[in-house]
Amino acid sequence: MQTAKMISSISVMALLAASTAMAQEIDWKSQLGDHSGKTLRVMTITDPFIDSMKAVKDGFTNLTGANVEIDGYGYDALHEKELLACSQNDGSYDVLLIDGIWIGEFAEAGCLDSAEDKISENPDTFAWDDFTPSAAGQASWEGQRMCLPVGIYYELMYYRTDLFEKAGIKVPETFEELKKAAATFTNNPEFPGVYGYAMNNKRGAAAGQQWFEWIYSAGGKPWASNDIGSAEPYKDQTPTLNSQESVDLVQFFRDMVAYGPPGVESFAWDERANAFAAGKLAMINDWSVRAQIANDPKQSQIAGKFKAALMPHKDGGRTVSPVGGWIACVNTHGAQKDAAWDYLKWFASKPVHRDFVLAGGPPSRLSAMQDKDVQAKFPWTEVLFEAQKDAWVEVRPRHPLAFQLIDTVGAQVNKAIIGEKSAKEAMDGAQEDVTKLLKQNGLL
Amino acid sequence: MAYAVSMTRAPKEATRRSFLHDDRFQMMVFIAPTCIFLALLTIWPFIYSVYLSLHAVKLTAMQRAVFIGLDNYINLLTDPLFLRAMLNTGMLAVTSITCEIVIAFVIAKAFVSLSHLKWVNGLRSLFMIPMMVTPLIVGMIFSYVFNPVLGIANYLLGGVGLGPVPWFGGSTAAMISILLINIWQWTPFMMLLIMAGLLSIRADLYEAARVDGAKWHHVMRFLEIPSIKGIVLLGVILRIIDTLRFFDVVYVTTRGGPGDSTMVLTLYAYQQNFQFFQAGVGSAAAVIILVISIVITTFAVKLLRRIEDE
Numbered sequence: 001m002q003t004a005k006m007i008s009s010i011s012v013m014a015l016l017a018a019s020t021a022m023a024q025e026i027d028w029k030s031q032l033g034d035h036s037g038k039t040l041r042v043m044t045i046t047d048p049f050i051d052s053m054k055a056v057k058d059g060f061t062n063l064t065g066a067n068v069e070i071d072g073y074g075y076d077a078l079h080e081k082e083l084l085a086c087s088q089n090d091g092s093y094d095v096l097l098i099d100g101i102w103i104g105e106f107a108e109a110g111c112l113d114s115a116e117d118k119i120s121e122n123p124d125t126f127a128w129d130d131f132t133p134s135a136a137g138q139a140s141w142e143g144q145r146m147c148l149p150v151g152i153y154y155e156l157m158y159y160r161t162d163l164f165e166k167a168g169i170k171v172p173e174t175f176e177e178l179k180k181a182a183a184t185f186t187n188n189p190e191f192p193g194v195y196g197y198a199m200n201n202k203r204g205a206a207a208g209q210q211w212f213e214w215i216y217s218a219g220g221k222p223w224a225s226n227d228i229g230s231a232e233p234y235k236d237q238t239p240t241l242n243s244q245e246s247v248d249l250v251q252f253f254r255d256m257v258a259y260g261p262p263g264v265e266s267f268a269w270d271e272r273a274n275a276f277a278a279g280k281l282a283m284i285n286d287w288s289v290r291a292q293i294a295n296d297p298k299q300s301q302i303a304g305k306f307k308a309a310l311m312p313h314k315d316g317g318r319t320v321s322p323v324g325g326w327i328a329c330v331n332t333h334g335a336q337k338d339a340a341w342d343y344l345k346w347f348a349s350k351p352v353h354r355d356f357v358l359a360g361g362p363p364s365r366l367s368a369m370q371d372k373d374v375q376a377k378f379p380w381t382e383v384l385f386e387a388q389k390d391a392w393v394e395v396r397p398r399h400p401l402a403f404q405l406i407d408t409v410g411a412q413v414n415k416a417i418i419g420e421k422s423a424k425e426a427m428d429g430a431q432e433d434v435t436k437l438l439k440q441n442g443l444l
Numbered sequence: 445m446a447y448a449v450s451m452t453r454a455p456k457e458a459t460r461r462s463f464l465h466d467d468r469f470q471m472m473v474f475i476a477p478t479c480i481f482l483a484l485l486t487i488w489p490f491i492y493s494v495y496l497s498l499h500a501v502k503l504t505a506m507q508r509a510v511f512i513g514l515d516n517y518i519n520l521l522t523d524p525l526f527l528r529a530m531l532n533t534g535m536l537a538v539t540s541i542t543c544e545i546v547i548a549f550v551i552a553k554a555f556v557s558l559s560h561l562k563w564v565n566g567l568r569s570l571f572m573i574p575m576m577v578t579p580l581i582v583g584m585i586f587s588y589v590f591n592p593v594l595g596i597a598n599y600l601l602g603g604v605g606l607g608p609v610p611w612f613g614g615s616t617a618a619m620i621s622i623l624l625i626n627i628w629q630w631t632p633f634m635m636l637l638i639m640a641g642l643l644s645i646r647a648d649l650y651e652a653a654r655v656d657g658a659k660w661h662h663v664m665r666f667l668e669i670p671s672i673k674g675i676v677l678l679g680v681i682l683r684i685i686d687t688l689r690f691f692d693v694v695y696v697t698t699r700g701g702p703g704d705s706t707m708v709l710t711l712y713a714y715q716q717n718f719q720f721f722q723a724g725v726g727s728a729a730a731v732i733i734l735v736i737s738i739v740i741t742t743f744a745v746k747l748l749r750r751i752e753d754e
Binding site for chain 2: 049079080083084086087105108109202203204261262265266271274275278280401403405407410411414415416417420442
């Protein structure tokens with residue numbers, strides 16, 4: 001235990017030393033102000049990368065004298081707390097990390113200061129073009145670069161290498177292959193206690209986000225003008241939730257229940273990640289940040305026994321990798337904006353981002369994804385680099401109704417998953433509910 | 445002249461003194477802090493909720509509120525999800541409270557019968573623990589206990605040869621699981637009340653019943669139940685109000701699912717207010733919940749008074 005602590009202390013010290021060495025490439029003294037005596041408060045999600053943020057924050061204190069306090073909250077609580085604080089002009093937090101899909105809601109509510117001028121003033125340090133294109137897209141709204149995409153995830157499929165070797169089957173690439181592979185591992189005496197696959201089936205955001213994450217790989221799209229690469233994806237928001245592709249996809253979700261553990265209908269992100277880490281699942285798809293959990297021998301029984309692949313797609317189609325994750329923004333009501341911008345400039349810079357990634361943070365820059373040290377430490381990074389090439393930034397809605405819209409779709413998808421409605425009935429219901437919602441809010 | 449001045453002042457001072465000593469004035473002074481407290485923290489928020497409920501307004505854009513009359517109420521009362529939430533809340537209240545009363549009565553009887561034993565006091569205190577735990581924590585504990593893959597409930601069932609149960613996976617199973625959690629947490633409360641009622645029955649009444657040859661069910665029907673009726677009804681009122689506010693366990697474990705099977709009124713109002721920030725709809729839902737609470741409580745209190753009079 002003592003040795004482990006010593007090793008981890010040495011690692012952190014080495015990281016900080018490396019951070020300082022790399023930081024010397026950028027002349028931080030001229031880039032950053034003196035913020036001695038200030039305490040900068042950052043509000044973020046309690047995803048695994050919060051520890052990586054804390055691991056590198058002392059570098060900023062050493063350069064500017066400002067203390068950095070990082071507070072984490074759960075997904076719903078963070079959304080609620082940040083927006084409520086904004087509606088009350090609360091500036092107690094200087095930097096807000098928000099989910100990329102909340103940007104429309106936050107921008108519309110006037111909660112964020114735009115990063116556009118700051119980036120234009122200092123393009124080399126911000127190195128905007130080094131962010132993956134879909135990451136950069138997540139942090140932009142209505143043509144403006146609003147925030148910095150520091151914690152971007154891609155959805156990958158993870159599979160147990162030991163089980164696949166034993167079964168002698170190939171890694172699935174299509175929905176049909178996925179079903180067959182999942183069936184191989186479920187209720188099979190050769191794989192006792194193992195189930196094939198668990199999807200994000202829980203009512204609301206979990207099932208709703210899953211539908212948006214898979215729909216492009218199923219050959220569909222969520223609304224009329226949201227074609228991949230479209231310059232105006234929000235021009236015509238007429239929902240296409242009950243298209244044949246969508247109905248087939250929801251039927252696929254329903255079929256996959258047979259290959260999950262009992263109660264898989266109520267599984268969301270944590271239940272799936274925990275079951276996979278406990279060795280109960282042969283495959284899952286999940287955001288890249290959670291691969292850390294499965295690869296940590298302290299939390300996982302399958303560390304070193306899994307690999308990543310691109311998400312499966314419909315027969316004859318192609319994978320469109322879902323992109324998500326966290327963007328760092330300056331609170332428009334904050335009282336220490338200079339210090340906040342300096343922190344973001346420093347934290348999002350190439351060298352500090354690399355350190356953050358090596359400490360377990362999600363790589364959001366192309367340079368970090370291609371870094372040999374990062375790839376050696378986190379083997380799935382190479383797949384991540386492939387995933388970002390085919391990612392589409394508008395895979396989930398990012399307008400002000402995103403939260404409600406995803407929940408509305410999720411409620412109906414879940415009804416199909418539990419067999420309360422057929423896939424067609426459920427998606428007709430979703431089409432009706434979402435159309436009503438968009439009309440009520442003047443978006444149709 | 446000086447005499448004249450003092451003559452005019454004296455009655456005024458006397459009037460002021462008598463006003464300060466007036467009982468009604470003193471009552472007003474003592475009641476004033478409570479009135480101010482109620483006005484600021486209860487009545488004003490309620491009036492503001494009613495005002496918001498008549499508008500189409502998002503919490504993040506309050507300045508863009510549009511008056512829409514009763515549209516939010518009409519939309520709510522025609523929204524299948526809200527109606528389902530009302531039905532689920534009602535069902536939860538009836539089933540849960542009925543089970544709590546029956547189980548609590550049996551346990552209270554056991555504790556009263558064994559009250560001469562020393563260790564019973566300790567056991568009774570232990571029995572109170574569930575209701576002392578924060579409901580949010582109860583939800584988290586049971587989300588682990590009922591986890592279909594890693595939870596202890598299915599592990600124990602497996603030990604006696606029973607298959608794993610999808611506790612929160614199916615519509616019926618999820619509702620039963622929520623009911624079980626609610627009953628587990630609040631039976632001790634009902635038991636405490638019933639036990640107090642049973643202990644208040646005079647020993648000579650039991651003795652008289654015994655002399656008259658009454659059997660246990662006669663004692664229960666003609667002596668114990670009439671004696672505890674009032675206190676049980678009080679417990680029922682408190683539990684109905686509690687159930688109308690029931691939120692934490694559902695929020696942590698099922699989020700109203702699977703489907704809409706465990707959606708309750710408070711979760712619906714919470715989602716509208718704090719997840720979707722639809723302050724108008726959320727306020728209308730809150731006002732409806734309040735009206736239901738007031739109607740039920742008024743009816744129950746009247747019933748309670750009638751029982752007391754009897």
